[in-house]
Amino acid sequence: MRGISKAFPGVQALDDVSLEVGRGEVVALVGENGAGKSTLIKILSGCYRADAGTTVLDGQQLGHYSPRQAQDLGISVIYQEFNRAPTLSVAENVFVGREPRTRLGLVDFRQMHADAQVILDSLHLPLDSRRIVGSLSVAEQQMVEIAKAISFQAKIIVMDEPTAVLTEHETATLFQLVRRLRDQYVSVIYISHRLEEMFEVADRVVVLRDGRRVGSMPIAEATVEKVVRLMVGRELTEMFHKERIEWGEPVLEVRSLSRAAGKVRDVSLTVHAGEIVGMAGLVGAGRTDIAQAIFGVDRYDRGDIQVCGRPVRIRSPLDAIRAGMGFVTEDRQAQGLFLVLAVRENMSSASLGRLSTADFVQFASERQLVASLIDQLRIRTPSQEQEVQYLSGGNQQKVILARWLALRPKVLLLDEPTRGIDVGAKAEIYALMGELARQGVGILMISSELPEILGVSDRVLVVRRGSIVAEFDRDEATQEAIMHRATGGQ
């Protein structure tokens, strides 16, 4: 791809970006959210048209093409959210729309399963082509997508954050697969926010920043510091700048919280003013369930909750908000954002009660509040009226944070607050958490990234099967110890 440019209303998403990928080469494409990675990939896959620039494949210049034509040309993209049909079999997913036919024009299932199995075997994937995709794990579903790409004789496979949802073991398997693809002369463009990963698989790193290409180097010459510096355009002296704050009184006390229908079993925990408590554990261990029970999303059957020493009975999120809590959910799009509404409306949704008199919204104070929050959190948006769906992931996350900060909460529950956002935005969110702690807010943070847990938390709770199985102070917590307890060790 040469000299690609693309503008959206209010943003120059890409400015004269070039990307070359050799045959059988694995290129890691990195950059902050909003740097233009997704846009570049969408142009490559035919979803968008570039305003300027050309795409050349095997020496042949391509005109405009549709996503379908891109697949036929050998360009396949594996998105974070897969395009799969969960009720159909593996083979049907691989050959969807191109099923082999019998002479009568019916689908030749035998042929289809045989073909699918050949592809699966060639990739050494231990999958049965007859299994129903919905019953597979996320990692396996991802592999079905890769098999599908191979069935198109893909020359280039783009993987967008493939490891975001995988466990460590699954990630290792994926990397093996990537290496195998490389050996078969398939080129891979690999997008990830986990920088350490690229050293395991990539041959070369290309860095984008603010819609421009700011660097490209062989992996041998790259270091994490160097890449991060290129990505953020400044030195990140220390990602986690942890300062010691005197804890105050307990702001959140939970005693023997249980919920029969969910994974919450006899949970007791305390968060003090100015303290950041990390909640570690495997995916599905029940961390989100605990947070949801505390915030009143799901009702708990037993247990007591005290906020700032006052017992509260929480039956709905409204009760929790009134008590002084805020909850940043794990899934931004599904539970957090009002995508078709403006940034302003997204920020004020929880504080409209304060912003209105006699049910009439005071627009002036609303705009003022939103403006100050945009300023404080350095949210990049052309205006308050921009629909939030057009912002980058990091900025969307900040909008949600702003929604809760507007309430001046005493307790903040953060569920995976930095998932899918870039290094720069992550650092800003950590800094913000530190700032809030200094102001005396108690923070309970759920995270699957252990370095994050270790870097930010004053205390670490480990959750397994809905119960808190271990508690570490900042000084005694290590990745090994946490993982050991999270996986069931004593």
Next chain:
Amino acid sequence: MAEPETRTRLSGLSIQVVAIWLLSCVLLPIVLLKFTPAATGGLKIVTGVFTLACIAAGISYAVGVRVAWHLLQACMLLGVFLGGYYSNHVVFVGESVLLIYLYFSLYTPEVRREFHVHAAPREVGVLLVLLGICAALALLRPRFLEGGNLLDLGRQFSMVGVMAVGMTMVIILGGIDLSVGSVVALSGCLATMAYRGGAALWSAVLVALGVGGANGAFNGVLISRFRMAPFIITLGTMSMARSLTNVITDGKPVVLEPQLEQALKTIAWADTWGVPNPVWLMAIVVLMGHVFLTRTRTGRYIYYIGANEEAARLSGLNVTAVKWLVYTICGVLAGLAGIIQAARVASGQPAAGWGDELRVIAAVIIGGASFTGGEGTVLGALFGAAIMGVLRQGLVLLGVETFWQKFVEGAVIIGAVALDMLRRHRARQ
């Protein structure tokens, strides 16, 4: 970064707009008043209003006054309508074209940002289509603009207009209410029966509103509390209400004595200050609906719930109560439409409102609302209802066979949705 640069005034102002402004401010009055043979008093008022509006537009734009902006829009529209009312179709067509052009040039992204005009004002697009259709009709059949005809038109679509306000809220919420047509019949018949039975006129009106409200509340409880699908529930109440109407009236119209008939008729046929009563009712309902949706907290909650119910719940909203309220409002307004309908024919007709639900939903969708929820405005729905009404009457005026009417209505709905998708597509690219 946060606040857009508001100092660059006149930034979005193109040469053409300046030219048009000069034309409106200077040339238009001279041409109209000097060279039009019959410059009536009405025409002078029209010209005056329009000229003033154009001048004020220029000034308010230059100094960046925000409130004036909406006032101006109203002034310009008033100019156009007055032009129509005084039945000078040349003036009407000319001003419509001018207004359409002005809107197109003025609603550039820069201007929108400067004046805090929220998002792309979709209802403006609908209004322009409406004006375009009117202008075309005025050219083809100048009779269309005669005052009496316009008022008649208003009388006709006021029912759909009233119901469209409630339906807008329901559709913004991401729901649908199919029962409004049947409620028109049920509330109309029951109110007429109450009136015949000796109740005062105002209490008959209350009966209609109460019946509509009860039906809406019933829908609302099932949909919000028990989380049943709105389509199914309202499909059910649609059948039930229609059936109840027939049971109660035995399938025959509820007829009144001549004296009562006359009194009931005043609701639909009398004028107040030269404007038909149902048009007043519609105007009040639209205004209240507009203020409710755009200015109040509860109104905003409707958008939140429609855009993302889960996020709304997590923001501490009482989703159940808001949903319940919205369906009840929709029912009450259907009851209001029911009494207007009964007053129009001065009797309770068990077959009244047949198919009205589709007409109302169509008006709301033409007005820019989306079935996925979170989007839509009362003004858009009003213009959508007006488009349907104008088209209907236009076809009659043009002498098109009545059997084609539904065909054209259907085509307009498809066209409106297609246009909207095109707009969204452009916004994404």
